[in-house]
Amino acid sequence: MPLMLSSPSPVLELKPYKSLADAELISRIQAVRESLGRELLILGHHYQQDEVIALSDFRGDSYGLSQNAASSSDCRSIVFCGVHFMAETADILANRPEKLAERTGRRVPVVLPDLAAGCSMADMAAIDQIEDAWDQLGDVLETADLTPVTYINSAASLKAFVGRHGGIVCTSSNAKAALEWAFARTRRVMFFPDQHLGRNTAFRMGVRNDEMPVWDPYAPALGGNTAGQLAASRVILWKGHCSVHQMFRPEHVRMFRQKYPGIKIIVHPECPQEVFELADESGSTSKIIKTVEAAAPGTKWAIGTELHLVNRLKQQHPEQEIHFLSPVVCMCATMYRIDLAHLCWSLENLAAGTAVNVIEVDEETARWSLVALERMLEVR
Ligand code: 13P
Ligand code: SF4
DSSP states (O other): OOOOSSSOOOOOOSHHHHTSOHHHHHHHHHHHHHHHGGGEEEEEETTSOHHHHHTOSEEEOHHHHHHHHHHOOSOSEEEEESOHHHHHHHHHHHTSHHHHHHTTTOOOOEEOSOTTOOOTTGGGOOHHHHHHHHHHHHHHSOGGGEEEEEESSSOHHHHHHHHHTTOEEEOTTTHHHHHHHHHTTOSEEEEESOHHHHHHHHHHTTOOGGGOOEEOTTSSSGGGOOHHHHHTOSEEEESOOOTTGGGOOHHHHHHHHHHSTTOEEEEOTTSOHHHHTTOSEEOOHHHHHHHHHHSOTTOEEEEESOHHHHHHHHHHOTTSEEEESOSSOOOOTTGGGOOHHHHHHHHHHHHTTOOOSBOOOOHHHHHHHHHHHHHHHHOO
16 A cells, blocks of 8 residues: 555545454554654553554553653654543643654644543543532632642543642552652642542551542532541542442452462452452552563462453463453453554554544643643652
8 A cells, every 4th residue: 555644635434444354454554554664653551452562662551651652752643552541641741842842843643543442430520520529628628738639540631630739640550659749748639530549549558448538529519528527538539430440359359369279369459449458469550560470480360450451461471370350351341442443544544644533632731731740750
């Protein structure tokens, strides 16, 4: 297929790609990668399907992918094989003012191959709900003594809110450092949208469960709390969760321990506290990978995170015995939307001079999000 980078052509339709065989899609994707060379950066989150991961230039957890987008220098476009909030973050970091100045104003478009690749957890906190909660909290607490911390799994508007209110973004790999950063500034933290990451991290730092009320945005007043509960709080948790990780249950941990004596349980911190506290180890997707890679042959594992990553670890480490920590399938259906057909379609459009599915955060939101994201990249 001829590649005409300098002459934009009409958008290629997605439909025909859906009936192509994987082998053809892979070879066409490879052709675009070779043709665009360093001008193209394909980023892939660890939960992506194997075929997509194999075609990514860099794979990582949310922190690593953000760092990569922030430091990208030669590329002219980024194709993000992940979910919407990740592509937004990449757009903010790759097109921040200093990067734009280096490129004399040229933006790097960030393409999300399927716009339906969202995150159900991120959707559990809308900016108007956060603003309403903050206003209500202002009626009963001193918000000057409250730092907002948003998990990176959130819309850019929430990151901007946090930037404006002296807060920070965190990922699963630096949540403890982000909370330390926040507690060095204020006595209290408001953590959204994932109650589990917030609770698991703060609990290990010595915050008691009764100091962590949950804010339900659908409750008639004060998120379903009394003014007294909020006054006694250290961390106000948002009532949000990951639909994938909430499927792991303490009975699964007990079942594996009983059936496979000596087995080690490792889980993502988005798991509920009852599971997290029973596990031997925990961490971001990258930490889970590194821990398994470093283990001795013969180690038995039950892993509590998304299915594609666990299956890949199983294939890559036949010398270890790896189990998925649930009898039911827990996969991230939205990550799964990025498939070879969407990847090939978006890449061939790029190669033909038309960036499709570009995620671009408006300037004002990007400016304030960047404040909170830069803080995130500074703490580890
Ligand atoms: P990581 O940053 O650990 O890769 O987590 C991303 C995510 O969405 C987990 O559900
Ligand atoms: Fe969102 Fe959960 Fe999917 Fe991660 S695994 S992207 S938190 S729905």
